[in-house]
Amino acid sequence: MKLQNYINGQLVEPVAGQYIDNYNPATGEVYSCIPDSDEQDVELAVKAAQAAFTAWANTTAEKRGRILMRIADLIDQNLDRLAEAESIDNGKPLKLAKTVDIPRASSNMRFYGTAIQHFASEAHYMEGTEAINYTVRHPHGVAGCISPWNLPLYLFTWKIAPALAAGNCVVAKPSEVTPMTAYLLSEICMEAGLPAGVLNIVHGYGHKVGAAIVSHPKVPVISFTGGTTTGKSIAATAAPMFKKLSLELGGKNPNIIFADCDFDNALYTSVHSSFANQGQICLCGSRIFIERPLYDKFKEAFVEKVKALTVGDPLEDGTKVGAVVSEQHMQKVLSYIELAKEEGGTILAGGHQVQVEGRCAKGWFIAPTIIEGLSAECRTNTEEIFGPVVTLIPFDAEEEVIEYANCTAYGLSATIWTQNLTRAHRVAHQLHSGIVWINTWLLRDLRTPFGGMKSSGVGREGGFEALRFFTEPQNVCVKL
Numbered sequence: 001m002k003l004q005n006y007i008n009g010q011l012v013e014p015v016a017g018q019y020i021d022n023y024n025p026a027t028g029e030v031y032s033c034i035p036d037s038d039e040q041d042v043e044l045a046v047k048a049a050q051a052a053f054t055a056w057a058n059t060t061a062e063k064r065g066r067i068l069m070r071i072a073d074l075i076d077q078n079l080d081r082l083a084e085a086e087s088i089d090n091g092k093p094l095k096l097a098k099t100v101d102i103p104r105a106s107s108n109m110r111f112y113g114t115a116i117q118h119f120a121s122e123a124h125y126m127e128g129t130e131a132i133n134y135t136v137r138h139p140h141g142v143a144g145c146i147s148p149w150n151l152p153l154y155l156f157t158w159k160i161a162p163a164l165a166a167g168n169c170v171v172a173k174p175s176e177v178t179p180m181t182a183y184l185l186s187e188i189c190m191e192a193g194l195p196a197g198v199l200n201i202v203h204g205y206g207h208k209v210g211a212a213i214v215s216h217p218k219v220p221v222i223s224f225t226g227g228t229t230t231g232k233s234i235a236a237t238a239a240p241m242f243k244k245l246s247l248e249l250g251g252k253n254p255n256i257i258f259a260d261c262d263f264d265n266a267l268y269t270s271v272h273s274s275f276a277n278q279g280q281i282c283l284c285g286s287r288i289f290i291e292r293p294l295y296d297k298f299k300e301a302f303v304e305k306v307k308a309l310t311v312g313d314p315l316e317d318g319t320k321v322g323a324v325v326s327e328q329h330m331q332k333v334l335s336y337i338e339l340a341k342e343e344g345g346t347i348l349a350g351g352h353q354v355q356v357e358g359r360c361a362k363g364w365f366i367a368p369t370i371i372e373g374l375s376a377e378c379r380t381n382t383e384e385i386f387g388p389v390v391t392l393i394p395f396d397a398e399e400e401v402i403e404y405a406n407c408t409a410y411g412l413s414a415t416i417w418t419q420n421l422t423r424a425h426r427v428a429h430q431l432h433s434g435i436v437w438i439n440t441w442l443l444r445d446l447r448t449p450f451g452g453m454k455s456s457g458v459g460r461e462g463g464f465e466a467l468r469f470f471t472e473p474q475n476v477c478v479k480l
């Protein structure tokens, strides 16, 4: 299957006619190819977006919302097809794609399709001076949206939906590693009647297509989700051009378990928060800190549960852990397991590649891995691995675990398990994490600000924050 770019309402070949192999990570085989686009394709996309902008910006919020909701309905109607495509493209268990990724993609569309109808600006009446200031929020024009491979359609729509709802036209680039559902979305947008040029999807490599979007002078706003190193290079290009930037970057999230926690809930959820999507969710808790009196009990039960997770064919029902996204990523994760051993870590479970029988014999699988015996400051515990690997670290005091939790350059999310709510709040407020969960994980309300502190990013997505990001406020002062 040959994927195509979606530019000016049409599916088109890349100008240079070059393609990139697209792999199924569960089989290790090429199963489709995607456009190896370059700045010429980005130029066409930007031109189409510019041409569509005035009409789209002047379309009523209600009508824009209605089209987004039609896209949401079509995503729901194509749930099975999209979920299977996501699972094949990414390696994630089909069940996960069906219950999390794809439903969330339609929720994103529906959420912003309705949110824009409730988005209001402010007015400030100046007593004594008899004047009114009111704020108009203008869409920027062409927004650039760049997304990663771990939650492909979920994160792609999380950016596109608010950008479009706010009246921008979009040039978007999905990850070249997982392009399939973005391609299927372009078909859905055509069916939904999204006007030509309002959304343009250009496939290809980050250093070509991504860089061309970021450096394009007619794209004044960039929303990016991906690695911290990529974010740094995007910021270096965009800052001197005075572009507005939203950067959602890497994480190294602490999962803090106090001895008084609801043990079964903490245990069950920690298995999930460690290994869901093969540990390739930016919000996964990769460092588990356990209060010493509970350490041995938790460790024993956790190792037993993790060893029982079925690693295998993502399309099979019983599979809990699918393939990691690429051979290159598998090698990166395995190299971190070697590093952990060099740093003195003990492997309690996993620690190796898994050979799956049958059709997946050449796929890229890693056994869920648990490591103990490392300091909180070592490289294994401070660098992002982004795979099915967690470490266990005991602690004695609250101040100590706060210091451990905060000792990385990242600050995306954190989880706290305790029945003592006073302590839970006290600890939460001292964590340098943009998102804190207490006695739960990954419970998301789309109205809340989403994003990281420190090297985990700049700005917040979610709710009205994203609509503010995708609009330019203008103050108009009227003397009465």
Ligand code: NAD
Pocket (backbone or CB within 6 Å): 146, 147, 148, 149, 150, 151, 155, 173, 174, 175, 176, 204, 205, 206, 207, 209, 210, 211, 214, 225, 226, 227, 228, 230, 231, 233, 234, 248, 249, 250, 251, 281, 282, 384, 386, 412, 452, 456, 457
């Ligand atoms: P990545 O940074 O390699 O790529 C992300 C996207 O950027 C891809 O589409 C890629 O093609 C593009 N890109 C690469 N180089 C570029 C450049 N120079 N200019 C413009 N675009 C470029 O990240 P990845 O490996 O796809 O994703 C994994 C990373 O994403 C992890 O670090 C993970 O923590 C992070 N992530 C963060 C969040 C969050 O919300 N904070 C969510 C998911 C993933």
